[in-house]
Amino acid sequence: MQDPNEDTEWNDILRAKGIIPEKPKEAQVTEDDIVNLLEQTVKEKSSGKALEDMSLDELDEIEDEEEERILEQYRRERMAQIKNLQQRSRFGDVRDISADDYVEQVNKAGDGIWVVLHLYKQGIPLCALINKYLTSLAARYPTTKFLRSISTTCIPNYPDKNLPTIFVYFEGNMKGQFLGPLNFRGMNMTEDEFEYMLGKTGAVETSIKEDPKPKVADVMFSALGTGNRDDSDDGNDW
Numbered sequence: 001m002q003d004p005n006e007d008t009e010w011n012d013i014l015r016a017k018g019i020i021p022e023k024p025k026e027a028q029v030t031e032d033d034i035v036n037l038l039e040q041t042v043k044e045k046s047s048g049k050a051l052e053d054m055s056l057d058e059l060d061e062i063e064d065e066e067e068e069r070i071l072e073q074y075r076r077e078r079m080a081q082i083k084n085l086q087q088r089s090r091f092g093d094v095r096d097i098s099a100d101d102y103v104e105q106v107n108k109a110g111d112g113i114w115v116v117l118h119l120y121k122q123g124i125p126l127c128a129l130i131n132k133y134l135t136s137l138a139a140r141y142p143t144t145k146f147l148r149s150i151s152t153t154c155i156p157n158y159p160d161k162n163l164p165t166i167f168v169y170f171e172g173n174m175k176g177q178f179l180g181p182l183n184f185r186g187m188n189m190t191e192d193e194f195e196y197m198l199g200k201t202g203a204v205e206t207s208i209k210e211d212p213k214p215k216v217a218d219v220m221f222s223a224l225g226t227g228n229r230d231d232s233d234d235g236n237d238w
Contacts, residue, residue: 092142094118094134097149099156107172109145114175114203118148119158119165126181127164133194141204168201176201185213 097105097117109115118134120127131148138146151158151165158165164184168176178184178197185193192212199206 090142091145092139094131094138094146094148097147097154099149099154102149102154105145105147106167106169109169109172111171113171114144115167115169116144116146116198116203117167117169118146119151119154119163119167120148121151121160121163124160124163126184126187129187129189130164130166130184130194133191136191137195137198137204144204166198168198168203170202176203 095105106115106117116134118127118130120131134146134148138144151160151163162179164178164181166176166178167174190212192208195204195206196208196211198204199208
Protein backbone atom coordinates (compact mmCIF):
# COMPACT_ATOMS: atom_id res chain seq x y z
CA MET A 1 0.00 0.00 0.00
CA GLN A 2 1.28 3.47 -0.85
CA ASP A 3 2.57 5.56 2.03
CA PRO A 4 0.16 8.53 2.50
CA ASN A 5 3.03 10.65 3.84
CA GLU A 6 5.09 10.39 0.67
CA ASP A 7 5.52 13.51 -1.47
CA THR A 8 3.97 12.20 -4.68
CA GLU A 9 1.70 13.81 -7.24
CA TRP A 10 -0.97 11.17 -6.55
CA ASN A 11 -0.93 11.88 -2.81
CA ASP A 12 -1.20 15.62 -3.52
CA ILE A 13 -4.39 14.94 -5.52
CA LEU A 14 -5.80 12.77 -2.71
CA ARG A 15 -5.03 15.45 -0.10
CA ALA A 16 -6.65 18.14 -2.25
CA LYS A 17 -9.86 16.07 -2.43
CA GLY A 18 -9.77 15.37 1.31
CA ILE A 19 -9.37 11.61 0.82
CA ILE A 20 -6.19 11.48 2.92
CA PRO A 21 -5.19 13.97 5.64
CA GLU A 22 -2.66 16.70 5.15
CA LYS A 23 0.92 15.89 6.09
CA PRO A 24 1.83 17.03 9.59
CA LYS A 25 3.93 20.16 9.47
CA GLU A 26 7.51 19.84 10.65
CA ALA A 27 8.37 21.72 13.79
CA GLN A 28 10.05 25.03 13.03
CA VAL A 29 12.88 26.40 15.15
CA THR A 30 12.11 30.05 15.92
CA GLU A 31 14.43 32.86 16.88
CA ASP A 32 13.00 32.74 20.41
CA ASP A 33 13.94 29.05 20.61
CA ILE A 34 17.53 29.90 19.72
CA VAL A 35 17.69 32.71 22.28
CA ASN A 36 16.23 30.45 24.97
CA LEU A 37 18.76 27.75 24.12
CA LEU A 38 21.64 30.21 24.41
CA GLU A 39 20.32 31.52 27.72
CA GLN A 40 19.98 27.97 29.01
CA THR A 41 23.59 27.24 28.03
CA VAL A 42 24.81 30.35 29.85
CA LYS A 43 22.82 29.43 32.96
CA GLU A 44 24.28 25.94 32.99
CA LYS A 45 27.79 27.37 32.83
CA SER A 46 27.02 29.97 35.50
CA SER A 47 25.36 27.67 38.04
CA GLY A 48 21.88 28.85 37.10
CA LYS A 49 22.51 32.58 37.48
CA ALA A 50 20.91 35.06 35.10
CA LEU A 51 23.24 37.33 33.16
CA GLU A 52 22.10 40.43 35.01
CA ASP A 53 22.96 38.77 38.33
CA MET A 54 26.50 37.82 37.36
CA SER A 55 29.64 39.74 38.31
CA LEU A 56 32.13 41.03 35.73
CA ASP A 57 34.59 38.30 36.70
CA GLU A 58 31.96 35.62 36.12
CA LEU A 59 31.05 37.11 32.75
CA ASP A 60 34.75 37.26 31.78
CA GLU A 61 35.18 33.63 32.78
CA ILE A 62 32.29 32.52 30.56
CA GLU A 63 33.61 34.66 27.70
CA ASP A 64 37.07 33.10 28.06
CA GLU A 65 35.61 29.59 28.06
CA GLU A 66 33.57 30.35 24.95
CA GLU A 67 36.58 31.82 23.16
CA GLU A 68 38.64 28.75 24.01
CA ARG A 69 35.87 26.49 22.70
CA ILE A 70 35.63 28.44 19.44
CA LEU A 71 39.42 28.47 19.00
CA GLU A 72 39.61 24.74 19.69
CA GLN A 73 36.83 24.08 17.15
CA TYR A 74 38.62 26.25 14.58
CA ARG A 75 41.92 24.45 15.28
CA ARG A 76 40.30 21.05 14.72
CA GLU A 77 38.66 22.19 11.47
CA ARG A 78 41.91 23.72 10.24
CA MET A 79 43.87 20.56 11.09
CA ALA A 80 41.31 18.50 9.15
CA GLN A 81 41.70 20.81 6.13
CA ILE A 82 45.50 20.56 6.27
CA LYS A 83 45.36 16.78 6.62
CA ASN A 84 43.01 16.53 3.66
CA LEU A 85 45.29 18.75 1.56
CA GLN A 86 48.34 16.68 2.53
CA GLN A 87 46.57 13.49 1.54
CA ARG A 88 45.63 14.98 -1.84
CA SER A 89 49.07 16.56 -2.41
CA ARG A 90 50.78 13.31 -3.28
CA PHE A 91 51.88 13.99 -6.84
CA GLY A 92 54.10 17.01 -7.67
CA ASP A 93 55.82 15.60 -10.76
CA VAL A 94 55.11 14.35 -14.28
CA ARG A 95 54.91 10.58 -14.55
CA ASP A 96 55.39 8.50 -17.70
CA ILE A 97 52.80 5.82 -18.44
CA SER A 98 52.19 3.18 -21.07
CA ALA A 99 49.00 1.69 -22.49
CA ASP A 100 49.01 -0.92 -19.71
CA ASP A 101 48.93 1.86 -17.07
CA TYR A 102 46.15 3.89 -18.69
CA VAL A 103 43.12 2.41 -16.93
CA GLU A 104 44.78 2.31 -13.51
CA GLN A 105 46.38 5.77 -13.67
CA VAL A 106 43.62 7.65 -15.51
CA ASN A 107 40.23 5.94 -15.30
CA LYS A 108 40.80 4.69 -11.75
CA ALA A 109 42.70 7.71 -10.45
CA GLY A 110 40.34 8.01 -7.46
CA ASP A 111 37.74 10.29 -5.94
CA GLY A 112 38.44 14.01 -6.25
CA ILE A 113 41.51 13.51 -8.46
CA TRP A 114 42.14 15.60 -11.58
CA VAL A 115 44.38 14.02 -14.23
CA VAL A 116 46.20 15.86 -17.03
CA LEU A 117 47.61 13.49 -19.67
CA HIS A 118 49.96 14.67 -22.45
CA LEU A 119 50.37 12.52 -25.56
CA TYR A 120 53.57 13.52 -27.37
CA LYS A 121 56.46 12.43 -29.55
CA GLN A 122 60.15 13.21 -29.42
CA GLY A 123 61.33 15.70 -32.03
CA ILE A 124 58.18 17.84 -32.02
CA PRO A 125 59.16 21.26 -30.57
CA LEU A 126 55.68 22.13 -29.28
CA CYS A 127 55.48 18.79 -27.44
CA ALA A 128 58.82 19.57 -25.79
CA LEU A 129 57.54 23.02 -24.76
CA ILE A 130 54.40 21.55 -23.18
CA ASN A 131 56.44 18.92 -21.32
CA LYS A 132 58.50 21.78 -19.88
CA TYR A 133 55.36 23.61 -18.74
CA LEU A 134 53.89 20.40 -17.28
CA THR A 135 56.96 19.92 -15.08
CA SER A 136 56.60 23.44 -13.72
CA LEU A 137 52.84 23.18 -13.14
CA ALA A 138 53.09 19.73 -11.54
CA ALA A 139 55.38 21.16 -8.85
CA ARG A 140 52.97 24.04 -8.16
CA TYR A 141 49.78 21.95 -8.22
CA PRO A 142 50.63 18.69 -6.37
CA THR A 143 46.97 17.74 -5.96
CA THR A 144 46.66 17.25 -9.73
CA LYS A 145 48.11 14.12 -11.35
CA PHE A 146 50.22 15.07 -14.38
CA LEU A 147 50.99 12.23 -16.80
CA ARG A 148 52.63 11.91 -20.20
CA SER A 149 53.02 9.14 -22.72
CA ILE A 150 54.51 8.75 -26.18
CA SER A 151 51.40 8.81 -28.34
CA THR A 152 51.85 5.53 -30.21
CA THR A 153 52.95 3.76 -27.04
CA CYS A 154 49.74 4.75 -25.32
CA ILE A 155 47.38 4.55 -28.32
CA PRO A 156 48.58 2.46 -31.30
CA ASN A 157 48.55 4.31 -34.65
CA TYR A 158 47.67 7.62 -32.99
CA PRO A 159 48.04 10.26 -35.77
CA ASP A 160 50.91 12.72 -35.47
CA LYS A 161 48.65 15.51 -36.77
CA ASN A 162 46.86 15.44 -33.40
CA LEU A 163 50.05 16.13 -31.46
CA PRO A 164 50.42 17.60 -28.99
CA THR A 165 47.30 16.22 -27.28
CA ILE A 166 46.12 17.00 -23.77
CA PHE A 167 43.35 14.98 -22.12
CA VAL A 168 41.86 16.21 -18.83
CA TYR A 169 39.99 13.79 -16.56
CA PHE A 170 38.21 14.12 -13.23
CA GLU A 171 37.32 10.99 -11.28
CA GLY A 172 37.78 8.94 -14.44
CA ASN A 173 35.56 11.10 -16.67
CA MET A 174 36.95 13.26 -19.47
CA LYS A 175 36.42 16.97 -18.82
CA GLY A 176 38.45 18.52 -21.61
CA GLN A 177 40.76 17.86 -24.52
CA PHE A 178 43.15 19.83 -26.73
CA LEU A 179 44.16 18.16 -30.00
CA GLY A 180 46.75 19.42 -32.43
CA PRO A 181 49.02 22.47 -32.62
CA LEU A 182 46.25 24.95 -33.45
CA ASN A 183 44.75 24.43 -29.98
CA PHE A 184 48.04 25.35 -28.32
CA ARG A 185 48.72 28.72 -29.97
CA GLY A 186 52.06 27.59 -31.40
CA MET A 187 55.57 28.00 -30.00
CA ASN A 188 54.75 31.49 -28.74
CA MET A 189 52.35 30.08 -26.13
CA THR A 190 53.48 31.12 -22.66
CA GLU A 191 53.23 29.05 -19.49
CA ASP A 192 50.58 31.45 -18.17
CA GLU A 193 48.47 30.84 -21.29
CA PHE A 194 48.81 27.08 -20.88
CA GLU A 195 47.92 27.33 -17.17
CA TYR A 196 44.88 29.43 -18.08
CA MET A 197 43.74 26.78 -20.57
CA LEU A 198 44.02 24.02 -17.98
CA GLY A 199 42.33 26.23 -15.38
CA LYS A 200 39.26 26.60 -17.60
CA THR A 201 38.79 22.81 -17.49
CA GLY A 202 39.06 22.78 -13.69
CA ALA A 203 42.28 20.74 -13.64
CA VAL A 204 44.19 23.40 -11.65
CA GLU A 205 42.94 26.07 -9.26
CA THR A 206 44.75 28.90 -11.02
CA SER A 207 44.53 32.56 -10.12
CA ILE A 208 44.74 33.44 -13.84
CA LYS A 209 41.11 34.19 -14.65
CA GLU A 210 41.56 36.19 -17.86
CA ASP A 211 43.25 34.98 -21.01
CA PRO A 212 46.84 36.34 -20.89
CA LYS A 213 47.29 35.96 -24.65
CA PRO A 214 48.28 39.33 -26.18
CA LYS A 215 45.33 40.80 -28.06
CA VAL A 216 47.28 41.60 -31.22
CA ALA A 217 44.20 41.69 -33.44
CA ASP A 218 42.44 44.23 -31.19
CA VAL A 219 45.47 46.49 -31.19
CA MET A 220 45.76 46.25 -34.97
CA PHE A 221 42.09 47.03 -35.58
CA SER A 222 42.25 49.87 -33.09
CA ALA A 223 45.18 51.35 -34.98
CA LEU A 224 43.33 51.01 -38.27
CA GLY A 225 40.29 52.72 -36.78
CA THR A 226 42.42 55.59 -35.55
CA GLY A 227 43.95 55.92 -39.00
CA ASN A 228 40.52 56.16 -40.61
CA ARG A 229 39.50 58.87 -38.17
CA ASP A 230 42.64 60.86 -38.95
CA ASP A 231 41.99 60.52 -42.70
CA SER A 232 38.43 61.75 -42.31
CA ASP A 233 39.66 64.70 -40.31
CA ASP A 234 41.87 65.63 -43.22
CA GLY A 235 38.80 65.79 -45.42
CA ASN A 236 39.73 62.85 -47.65
CA ASP A 237 36.83 61.02 -49.26
CA TRP A 238 37.11 57.29 -49.94
